[in-house]
Amino acid sequence: MKFPFGLFVVCLVAGLWPAAKAAAQTPRSLANEMVGQWELATAGRDRACVVTLRNNPVPLGMKVEFEKGCEEVLPFTGAIASWTVKGLDLVRFQDERGEPVIDVTEVEGGILEGVRTGEGVYILQNLVAARALSKSSDQMIGDWVMVRSNGNPxxxxxxTNNEADGPENFQVFLKPKCDPTVGRFAPSMWRIERGEMLLISASGEVWRFGADDHAQWRRIPDSADPFIMVRQ
Known part of the structure; x- marks a missing residue:
């Protein structure tokens, strides 16, 4: 018995439609997920500003708004005129001609990453999540141990909460028998800044630590054998 060609076409279309529909909806779904407030920052979060992505159409894309002072903190934002989704997973910030200023893609839930040549990595993170990283200084007071990635202290x-050189800086004391690398650095104060823990030496040298998913603080930028701060 011959299989009717018309029925074959119907079955073929029916079989392919869910996949085609999912693929067609992915960019639009991503665009919907992106609407809202985000923090755009350097990888170390030493420079950051708030970005609001809207779904209002503008020439070549959708409306983007930056908080006051963004252009001073991240100069390239001054060239961004709109945003859009390209392909399945790329969010593009573009200029008035539609040329990319920076492209970002998701590296984990709610966090997107992009690179600007000659400048380095930039992170786009949901604003609520980014601000949740900011820890209260009171929660940090106490004894800590700095370890290598293998756990060796x-x-x-x-x-401490003893003020040092201003109301936002506090004293830190090293215990005896520190590794020479840490001993030479000799931090004398610490503070929380943009969700990071900063250890600062008397000479002004700064070591930055970012919170990870294990309630630890890893030195930034990350490396194959990082220094990790763990509460005792």
Missing amino acids: ICGLTL
Whole structure:
């Protein structure tokens, strides 16, 4: 018995439609997910500003708004006129001609990453999540140990709430028998800034640590054998 060609076409279309529909909806779904407020920052979050993505159509894309002062903090934002979704997973910030200023793609839930040549990596993160990383200084007071990635301790530290050189900086004390690398650095104060823990030496040298998913703080930028701060 011959299989009717018309029925074959119907079955073929029916079989392909769910996949085609999913593929067609993916960019639009991503665009919907992106609407809202985000933090655009350098990888170390030493420079950051708030970006609002809207679904209002503008020439070549959708409306984007930056908080006051963004252009001073991240100069390239001054060239961004709109945003759009390209392909399945790329969010493009573009100029008035539609040329990319920076492209970002998701690296984990709610966090997107992009690179600007000659400048480095930039992170786009949901604003609520980014601000949740900001820890209260009171929660950080106490004894800590700095370890290598293998868990071997290299130095003990005590973070205090004693003010040092201003109301946002506090004294830190090293315990005896620290690794020479930490001993030479010799941090004398610490503070929380944009969700990071900063250890600062008397000479002004700064080590930055970012919170990870294990309630630890890893030195930024990350490396194959990082220094990790763990509460004792």
